Amino acid sequence: MTMSDTHKTLLRGAKVLGGEPRDVLIEGERIAAVGTGLDADGATVLDVAGQILLPGLVDLHTHLREPGREDSETVLTGTRAAAVGGFTAVHAMANTFPVADTAGVVEQVWRLGRESGYCDVQPVGAVTVGLEGKKLAELGAMHDSAAGVRVFSDDGKCVDDAVIMRRALEYVKAFDGVIAQHAQEPRLTEGAQMNEGIVSAELGLGGWPAVAEESIIARDVLLAAHVGSRVHICHLSTAGSVEIVRWAKSKGWNVTAEVTPHHLLLTDELVRSYDPVYKVNPPLRTEADVMALREALADGTIDCVATDHAPHPHEDKDCEWGAAAMGMVGLETALSVVQHTMVDTGLLDWTGVADRMSVRPSAIGRLTGHGRPIAAGEPANLTLLDSAYRGVVNPAGFASRSRNTPYEGRELPGRVTYTFLRGRATVVDGKLA
Amino acid sequence: MKRHLISAADLSRDDAVLILDTAEELARLADRPIKKLPTLRGRTVVNLFFEDSTRTRISFEAAAKRLSADVINFSAKGSSVSKGESLKDTALTLEAMGADAVVIRHHASGAPHRLATSGWINGAVVNAGDGTHEHPTQALLDAFTMRRHLIPDASGVGQDLAGRRVTIVGDILHSRVARSNVHLLATLGAEVTLVAPPTLVPFGVESWPCEVSYDLDAVVGKTDAVMMLRVQRERMNAAFFPTEREYARRYGLDGDRMARMPEHAIVMHPGPMNRGMEITAEVADSDRCTAVEQVANGVSIRMAVLYLLLGGNESAAATARTEESK
Numbered sequence: 001m002t003m004s005d006t007h008k009t010l011l012r013g014a015k016v017l018g019g020e021p022r023d024v025l026i027e028g029e030r031i032a033a034v035g036t037g038l039d040a041d042g043a044t045v046l047d048v049a050g051q052i053l054l055p056g057l058v059d060l061h062t063h064l065r066e067p068g069r070e071d072s073e074t075v076l077t078g079t080r081a082a083a084v085g086g087f088t089a090v091h092a093m094a095n096t097f098p099v100a101d102t103a104g105v106v107e108q109v110w111r112l113g114r115e116s117g118y119c120d121v122q123p124v125g126a127v128t129v130g131l132e133g134k135k136l137a138e139l140g141a142m143h144d145s146a147a148g149v150r151v152f153s154d155d156g157k158c159v160d161d162a163v164i165m166r167r168a169l170e171y172v173k174a175f176d177g178v179i180a181q182h183a184q185e186p187r188l189t190e191g192a193q194m195n196e197g198i199v200s201a202e203l204g205l206g207g208w209p210a211v212a213e214e215s216i217i218a219r220d221v222l223l224a225a226h227v228g229s230r231v232h233i234c235h236l237s238t239a240g241s242v243e244i245v246r247w248a249k250s251k252g253w254n255v256t257a258e259v260t261p262h263h264l265l266l267t268d269e270l271v272r273s274y275d276p277v278y279k280v281n282p283p284l285r286t287e288a289d290v291m292a293l294r295e296a297l298a299d300g301t302i303d304c305v306a307t308d309h310a311p312h313p314h315e316d317k318d319c320e321w322g323a324a325a326m327g328m329v330g331l332e333t334a335l336s337v338v339q340h341t342m343v344d345t346g347l348l349d350w351t352g353v354a355d356r357m358s359v360r361p362s363a364i365g366r367l368t369g370h371g372r373p374i375a376a377g378e379p380a381n382l383t384l385l386d387s388a389y390r391g392v393v394n395p396a397g398f399a400s401r402s403r404n405t406p407y408e409g410r411e412l413p414g415r416v417t418y419t420f421l422r423g424r425a426t427v428v429d430g431k432l433a
Numbered sequence: 434m435k436r437h438l439i440s441a442a443d444l445s446r447d448d449a450v451l452i453l454d455t456a457e458e459l460a461r462l463a464d465r466p467i468k469k470l471p472t473l474r475g476r477t478v479v480n481l482f483f484e485d486s487t488r489t490r491i492s493f494e495a496a497a498k499r500l501s502a503d504v505i506n507f508s509a510k511g512s513s514v515s516k517g518e519s520l521k522d523t524a525l526t527l528e529a530m531g532a533d534a535v536v537i538r539h540h541a542s543g544a545p546h547r548l549a550t551s552g553w554i555n556g557a558v559v560n561a562g563d564g565t566h567e568h569p570t571q572a573l574l575d576a577f578t579m580r581r582h583l584i585p586d587a588s589g590v591g592q593d594l595a596g597r598r599v600t601i602v603g604d605i606l607h608s609r610v611a612r613s614n615v616h617l618l619a620t621l622g623a624e625v626t627l628v629a630p631p632t633l634v635p636f637g638v639e640s641w642p643c644e645v646s647y648d649l650d651a652v653v654g655k656t657d658a659v660m661m662l663r664v665q666r667e668r669m670n671a672a673f674f675p676t677e678r679e680y681a682r683r684y685g686l687d688g689d690r691m692a693r694m695p696e697h698a699i700v701m702h703p704g705p706m707n708r709g710m711e712i713t714a715e716v717a718d719s720d721r722c723t724a725v726e727q728v729a730n731g732v733s734i735r736m737a738v739l740y741l742l743l744g745g746n747e748s749a750a751a752t753a754r755t756e757e758s759k
């Protein structure tokens with residue numbers, strides 16, 4: 001790592017949160033100064049005039065697949081992909097093999113993250129043993145472990161039993177935890193292959209109705225209100241879900257929500273190709289849903305963007321739709337998709353992007369060193385973006401071990417040029433350091 | 434004509450009429466002592482069946498053999514597929530063996546589309562039924578049967594089904610036959626009404642080029658053809674309808690309902706029939722029921738499809754005449 005030995009770096013002319021050009025001096029692990037005409041004073045000087053400086057991005061929803069599915073991703077390859085995408089912290093989902101439902105597994109993942117050095121890895125603990133929805137996992141033990149788990153989720157499966165969900169919401173209050181719900185009513189989605197609508201009717205693929213997501217969200221915001229806990233809704237995907245979250249927030253309830261980049265851009269029309277690269281859970285919805293999600297992210301109803309980065313080996317996508325795995329990789333394209341759908345459309349400015357991709361996800365996960373202001377004395381977790389760049393997505397160049405991107409061949413704006421994790425560059429000139 | 438037959442929606446009116454007319458020419462072969470044409474001699478047709486369907490498979494097999502093609506039957510059961518071989522590897526194997534056409538039946542909607550667009554094989558792909566998506570040759574043979582009965586002159590050769598009213602009754606939600614028929618019949622100008630309990634009508638049906646009714650009695654009197662779909666008894670267990678008897682009462686075709694159909698109207702069924710469920714024995718065995726005729730027509734239609742996809746440049750009739758003069 002060429003930059004790792006450099007203790008001082010001067011970013012010359014960066015547009016801090018998209019604002020006026022500033023010089024930013026990084027010294028050791030922290031930002032030493034932000035100003036104009038700063039003296040280089042022995043620092044490595046990077047001329048980054050015109051580039052956007054953001055706080056290091058934070059992902060609340062990442063599948064790193066280790067332990068168990070190292071053929072699709074490992075903590076090392078996943079955090080390298082995260083760094084390339086401008087992330088300095090990711091939350092590693094619990095649906096590994098074995099499931100991250102004990103202190104032992106979350107500590108292992110946490111330690112692998114520390115060893116990787118590319119990005120902080122904050123393990124998410126399973127809510128129930130084996131993600132089976134029957135019996136609470138040892139949530140307290142996972143919180144008390146070295147991993148310090150605060151976010152719990154059975155992601156991939158819904159905590160559908162109302163009593164288990166209520167108990168989990170109540171229990172994690174003891175250590176300021178949050179339950180991140182994968183909202184999917186299981187009976188309504190048996191055999192579900194894609195969004196239930198006009199396209200599914202024509203293609204003859206089993207429908208995943210919006211109501212299966214919305215009914216669980218409605219129940220859970222009411223439960224969270226009833227027991228005075230906080231609940232987080234994973235990968236919200238429908239216009240109706242937006243309405244429910246907006247209503248819950250208007251009541252002052254402690255509800256947060258995330259949206260994936262792909263749900264901000266892609267629709268179920270793409271499924272007409274029967275190409276499993278578009279198979280994802282929750283499924284791609286309609287244009288009306290996409291527009292409602294963008295609007296909700298802009299007005300803050302949806303708190304943050306989370307990638308739901310879901311790597312799969314080639315053979316699990318190189319097959320017929322019905323046999324294919326659900327999920328898309330997203331770490332390396334997330335910021336580009338957000339620029340394309342939110343910034344270039346005028347819905348969000350760069351301060352807003354910093355808020356939705358760093359500040360708020362850090363707050364939900366209770367991370368202390370991330371999502372901080374870009375100011376002297378703060379940890380130097382930073383991302384530089386060349387927003388003028390236009391490029392065609394080529395998965396062959398991904399740092400992730402998997403290639404299942406829905407954006408192959410698509411032109412997207414923006415390119416992360418530098419990522420700094422506590423002052424050390426993990427990405428230099430768009431490439432892994 | 435396109436290179437593959439994946440969906441009835443891919444067929445233009447002219448394509449569809451060409452297939453029907455070609456089938457009409459080829460059907461005349463069936464009346465001759467030697468039913469075979471040399472047209473596809475040396476070509477290989479693979480029947481790739483991931484789902485049991487003896488009726489459809491032997492229909493394609495008979496069609497290919499009457500055109501002198503070499504036929505390979507590949508059934509997923511008892512083969513490497515049941516040991517976990519992927520569709521891709523199966524396709525690559527068939528390609529290596531030199532398949533000119535692959536007739537595929539698969540339980541997953543979209544599998545034929547995937548096979549045709551993935552680059553795994555070069556041959557023509559014919560969809561012989563995929564999941565709950567489509568079954569285009571069934572729709573073609575149904576249209577062929579309707580044209581013969583409902584268009585009086587010259588068995589309808591050269592003509593479409595403009596203005597004819599077709600009612601399709603039953604489990605529309607899970608039916609690939611219904612989907613293909615709706616597309617093809619709309620292309621041919623027919624007016625289609627789907628009849629089913631609301632639970633068996635797909636969410637999103639409003640975009641289809643047809644009407645939907647929940648009341649069979651309201652439409653049965655003004656239709657030229659009634660197509661009864663097979664309804665699996667197990668659907669009852671998933672609460673699609675309360676009991677078999679209630680289904681049969683409300684949506685089954687019995688003698689009384691048939692008597693209220695216009696005199697010229699026909700009763701169709703793609704088979705296999707559930708006698709006593711969607712159709713009574715009285716109706717199934719009546720002169721108005723074309724179920725057996727549909728089977729015979731299926732061979733002619735599949736001959737026409739294979740003939741046209743595998744590059745019959747001359748008309749089928751010309752080929753037949755050449756053969757006769759030998």
